[in-house]
Amino acid sequence: MGQLVVRPTGRPAIRFGICQRCLSTDVRAFTCHHGACSYCRNCLHLGRICRCDRLGEEDITTPVEPTELVMPFELSDGQRHVSEQLLTWWDQKKTGLVHAVCGSGKTEMAFPVIERVVNVGKRVLIVSPRRDVAIEWAERLECAFSVPVTRRYGGGEKDTIGMITVATAPLLLNLKHVFDYVLVDESDAFPFAFDMALWWTIRRVGKGIFLFVTATPTVWQRQFPTAHLSRRYHGHDLPVPTLVKQTDEAIVAFCRRKTPRLLFVPTKADLVRYGELLHANGFTYRAVSADTDERTDTLEWLEATNGIVLATSIWERGMTVRGVDVAVLDSSHALFSSRALVQMAGRAGRKPTAPTGDVVFFYHERTFRQDRAIREIEEANRR
């Protein structure tokens, strides 16, 4: 229980080719000063450990303190129902899944249960897949809670633990059995879905009680008791995507609209390709990919000037633009899973002041992924 630190006594840091700190198998042999040894390449950023090091556990010493909660707004009926469900799960010490559609106010629903957990004297962790999402969580939590929120992501304080901690997964590697309640936000998103070692570390960080929050749960996550919320908090339906055969004219026609337009493309090479198409037709646009540093600037620009943004799937979650129209170019591409398509469609119509928006899937060929995405959205609207 506590933080894993390198110590003269303790258990070996690397056993059976598995790094005991980050649980990865990216362990490479090298020659230490005393002979054959191996070290872990995956957690070099926490300081190198090799087989001759030993890991000990150090207790967390930050004081336990109670908190007060000020809700930013009243919860709607559906949200209150879900948050009561969360409280019962916590009382029963159960892991659960919140299946709530994009833009239904998932953040605020979790506030009551966070308050209860903290007031019992337990620690809460919120894991999110991306730093942008983590920053948003931290800001909202700071507005609502009186305890300081610890930010454990790149750019924040990386080695502190408070009562409420917001973190990205890679910075949790050296913790073990610390948090009594772990909220995994966007739990089907990129790192958790593909990197099994990352999931094991998150499991090890908690003490066994998790809450998965997502709009598109994986099959594995559906095994847990589920709370559904299929209304957005402004009560309007989710915009249902329309399928349009992809031609250059159709894309240009979509870009002629006056609203902010967000075009998703599958790969970075497509950013250039479709960018040239837009440029040839006299549109000014901005491109967003994982390499782009000024993503928040681009977001503000998009909202302020009703511009066009070409984005890769980096923007498929956790961003809100007022009154945006969404198009998914080349939506039959294999990188666009049905889950990604649902998330991208969920970018439209998130604000109560602009509850509708158009979603267009441009296709070269029809796929089951598109159909499943549309069916899921329609199902959520029916529920």
Added chain:
Amino acid sequence: MNCLVCRKPFAIPWSPATLLKRDWVCPDCAGLLTPLISGCPRCGHPGADGVTCDDCVRWLALGLDLTVRSLYAYDEAGTNWLHRYKFGGDVVLVNQMRPILRSLRERGVVYVPIPLSEERLRTRRFNQADLLARMIGPTERVLVKSEVSSQRELGKEERRHRPNPFAIHKASRCEKIVLVDDVYTTGTTLHQAAFTLKKAGYEEVSAVCLFRTLNKSKMRPI
């Protein structure tokens, strides 16, 4: 396959080497380091071809003649690479240098890495020059180093006037010796080591160095 340096996946065309080689470097990362092709014949510092640079003239005036083969310029990318390798401890990165280091191999030569002091070796856990030397060819531990403070914060003049920390540990049977080091900044270390070896009776001493610091650049000295 993931790139050794940036760890992003990239495609390798199939060849028999695909089965044997584990560490691949993607073309983007391979082009980062600047190779030193022409320049000073004694230390590889870029400049007019075949002209001995000022630093080397100073060493020659002191009566120390040592030819150093430098491979890469110690610029921004070089600094990053070496910091990851040496201070970050990502030892596997040397495998990127394996082909070019292996091509320097000669017959009848023993490669002697610049040693670390005992204490430094214990904290760093590996000798960065030793790993480089093993990539080239047969190595022997000829030198030992007594404890001195780190050179990282010292200026150029302070670096030059330091007592020689090297001593002979065990004589080598081989006559020709090639010293191996990671960075050539002023050359003090290499020249001191070569001086010790020459005093001990080795006639042919040359050196191989991975990076050569560029003069008049604003890089922080290592």
